[in-house]
Amino acid sequence: DQQVKQNSPSLSVQEGRISILNCDYTNSMFDYFLWYKKYPAEGPTFLISISSIKDKNEDGRFTVFLNKSAKHLSLHIVPSQPGDSAVYFCAASGTGGTSYGKLTFGQGTILTVHP
Amino acid sequence: EPEVTQTPSHQVTQMGQEVILRCVPISNHLYFYWYRQILGQKVEFLVSFYNNEISEKSEIFDDQFSVERPDGSNFTLKIRSTKLEDSAMYFCASGQWAEAFFGQGTRLTVV
Numbered sequence: 386d387q388q389v390k391q392n393s394p395s396l397s398v399q400e401g402r403i404s405i406l407n408c409d410y411t412n413s414m415f416d417y418f419l420w421y422k423k424y425p426a427e428g429p430t431f432l433i434s435i436s437s438i439k440d441k442n443e444d445g446r447f448t449v450f451l452n453k454s455a456k457h458l459s460l461h462i463v464p465s466q467p468g469d470s471a472v473y474f475c476a477a478s479g480t481g482g483t484s485y486g487k488l489t490f491g492q493g494t495i496l497t498v499h500p
Numbered sequence: 501e502p503e504v505t506q507t508p509s510h511q512v513t514q515m516g517q518e519v520i521l522r523c524v525p526i527s528n529h530l531y532f533y534w535y536r537q538i539l540g541q542k543v544e545f546l547v548s549f550y551n552n553e554i555s556e557k558s559e560i561f562d563d564q565f566s567v568e569r570p571d572g573s574n575f576t577l578k579i580r581s582t583k584l585e586d587s588a589m590y591f592c593a594s595g596q597w598a599e600a601f602f603g604q605g606t607r608l609t610v611v
Contacts, residue, residue, distance in 0.1 A: 417598045419598075419600075426605075428504070428603050429543065431599055431600070431602075434599055474543065476543075478598055480597075480598050485548070485550075485595070485597060486531050486533050486548055486597075486598060486599075487548055487556050489545070490542050490543040492541075492542050493542075
């Protein structure tokens, strides 16, 4: 199942710089997109989401951009901090009918922020 | 801050045995979910539950699996006869709309 893809398995960034995590999707029925952060032995933690009617959503240091025509979204973290080091998952869902919360996940990107 | 809690954190079971994984969702949430992650693979949707019934399930969620909300607070996943390939992290989640908030997971090991 490759409906949601994160092509970069890992990303290494210096503290204070920008981290950009990318995600592509193929299913045009997806209209809601989410980013989760996950530490080892913990569940995914919700970070930020965006509806397909918007192209940008911002929450503190986290901004998600959506390009519907390219079926691409990205998460920007500025400035990056060592505590941001974790696995980041992109997820997508529809919002019609029974689709709420039926998330399709990407395979994750390991972000390492160096002091 | 309210959170989803899961018990046990780790369960080891013999192949063929039944297991019940337990979850307490966030109290004002209306949607409840189970996901799993096999080691080295993606997080996969299993089932969603709304208004006391299954609203959607994946191909993985076959007759071996069942879910129940036995009272106003608990949400359970039962696997009737476990197989080796059921070994995974199982995550419970709950939500009010499209976001899902996850518990810390139960690691199920079938031996």
